[in-house]
Amino acid sequence: MPASSRGNGSIHAQTPATSDPAPTLASLPPELLTQTLLHLCLSDLTSLSLVSKPLHTAVDLHGWSAWLAHSPAARRKQILKGDVRVDANGREAAKALLGIDRAWQRKTFLARQIHFVDLPAPLGLTGVNGQNHGAENKSGWGNSSRGRGRPHMSYQALSRQNQAMPILRLCTRGLIMALKSSLCFWPTRLLQSKKGIKEDQPKVVTLLGDHTKESPTAWEDISAMELIDDGHWILIGRVDGKLELWQWEVLTSPKGLTPRLLASYQPESASASSVQAISYLTSHDLIAIAWKGGEVVVFELIKSSLCREDFTSSDHPEEEVDGTGPSRDVGDGFRLLSSWSIDARPWSLHLGVTQEGSSPWLVLGCQGIEFLRIYTASYLLALCGARSEPPYTSLRMSSSRNPQVMSVYAIASSNCSDNPSFPPHLLFAGCYDGLVRLWDLRQLEKQSNGTSARAAANSSRTSPASILLPVQRYTDRYDPSPVYSIVLGVGSKSRSFAIGTARHGIVKLFQMDTDAQGGAQNQTAIAWDQGQGREENGLAIRRPAPREGSSMYPPSPPADFPTYSVVGEHGRLLGAGAGRLWEFDARVSLGDTTSRDGKRDVEKHDHTASEATFCKRQEQYLTKGRWEVDGFGDPAVEEDVETASTTVGWYYHGEMELKRSGRG
Secondary structure, X not given: OOXXXXXXXXXXXXXXXXXXOOOOHHHOOHHHHHHHHOOOOHHHHHHHHXXXXXXXXXXXXXXXXXXXXXXXXXXXOOOOOOOOOOOOOOHHHHHHHHHHHHHHHOOOOEEEEEEOOOOOOOOOXXXXXXXXXXXXXXXXXXXXXXXXXXXXXXXXXXXXXXXXXXXXXXXXOEEEEEEOOEEEEEXXXXXXXXXXXXXXXXXXXEEOOHHHHOOHHHOOOEEEEEEEOXXXXXXXXXXXXXXXXXXXXXXXXXXXXXXXXXEEEOOHHHOOOOEXXXXXXXXXXXXXXXXXXXXXXXXXXXXXXXXXXXXXHHHOOOOOOOOOOOOOOHHHHEEEEEEEEOOOOEEEEEEEEOOOOOOXXXXXXXXXXXXXXXXEHHHHHHHHOOOOOOOOOOEEEOOOOOOOOEEEEEEEEOOOOOOOOOOOOEEEEEEOOOOEEEEEOOHHHHHHOOOOHXXXXXXXXXXXXXXXXXXXXXXXXXXXXXXEEEEEEEOHHHOEEEEEEOOOOOEEEEEOOHHHHOOOOOHHHOOEOOOOOXXXXXXXXXXXXXXXXXXXXXXXXXXXXXXXXXXXXXOEEEEEOOOEEEEEEOOOOOOOOOOOOOEEEOOOOOOOOOOOOOOOOHHHHHHOOOOOEOOEOOOOOOEEEEOOOOEEEEEEEOEEEEEEEOOO
């Protein structure tokens, strides 16, 4: 009841007490807004920005940047910065990321291809006269091709061991390709364009070493290459067994075209065999090299002795653009840690860690029953010590309970800084049987805790080794071609990996499992077999069902056309074969109906899914150019091609698919 006056009985309204105005969003501390919006997913941020103008402003100022910086869903592998307009709030960057994610879910993107027409003809290529300039012609050029300009090169099928294999590496400054003794460089500004790489675009080609001044018979091919510190230094291995560390100023300065040799190393035991593979671990500055003859060496890179100021062009004005810069003794750049030999040919190797701050490990991909050999840092440092004794390990990796002879051509694991969407404890191995096998290496940390290196080595001599089986397998049931190369962190949300295969220039794209992304793999899939592998011990061993992905075809590839090297990032993939370089770009206008499909979806197996069914003798159609119409993927109209056993039709039914019909 309102208060009343006792004198005259009049009633007076009570005046409400004054209070402070409610705080607005703009008056809140930015840290509070950032922490609040950080817990929202992308769809929540989008919905919140549509409620009112103050909320729209708050999301623009704090929401998008917080999502890009802290949300796991925003992690993308972006080596080359795209041509997306950069804004302060990060909205355009988030929009670009989501646009590329949606693009990979569709079935239309651009596939481009160029020829190495301005590089010397590598081993395994043919000139315009059709002659094979391979093993018989050591010079690399046919007599009829001299003086006739640049020859058009096509692929001539040779064994993998005899071909000059191009090697691709991607850094923030551009794309580097090693072929023979040449390095070819495309700067980032050319790769950023949606028009892609073209043959008439300018690029830098240089030859490395004194031998390039002599006749082509003295060329020392580059058989392995690795970039250090985002291309600050280039580490190459040659066919003659030499390891060299180069600095190429073209990566940092447009005018610095002179490569400089900083250090080199060639052990006497490896003088007759070529460098097979190189791996560099950024967090520990470790370099691992494997030679064809079975020699393995681990170095520590001494960066303090490789100062750039010591090798400026002003200090050496007499140098020519031929790669004959000052050389450094091996002690100035490399510190030898371990060396040993194995009784098998190594095809690949990889240095990695199971988590940030943990001890490194080395995995060798070999040929034989024991096709993967893993060595921990404790064994490398405590047992080897630059001796010839092979290090012991208490862990063996096998493909199944009944091992078989296998070769591993490609090994990959994640570096947290390069591939943030892949856990570093996952190891991918591309095998000769066409399978990509996935291992979980977290058991390495369990074995090393509480056990000294010497005690673990003595125990491994007397007790059987543990067996680590793969937790997942990836395959293409229609094409079991050997896997030559692997790249992680590509495709939608950068949660896919791509592989290069041995035929048709095919690049296959696989989506990473959700549980593997979070590191919550089913522990029953990790079978640790102690002793003789008695199953009565209660070990639940589950053979994982193979996962399938998508196959992408470059325009008009020959049948025997391997993808020796593949690199990529969130929005694109680049592959290289013998004489050709191609790009799969998901950043183009995907709604353009003039672009043809370059990807076949074979991921789902239900009847409602669009599934590609590869037919018999499919190489007949690929070699006849059935994949190339106006420079893109598939025929624009329905076309039937009859063979002796089957009739194959190309249809557009919802999503494009390949069906079998008629006889066969």
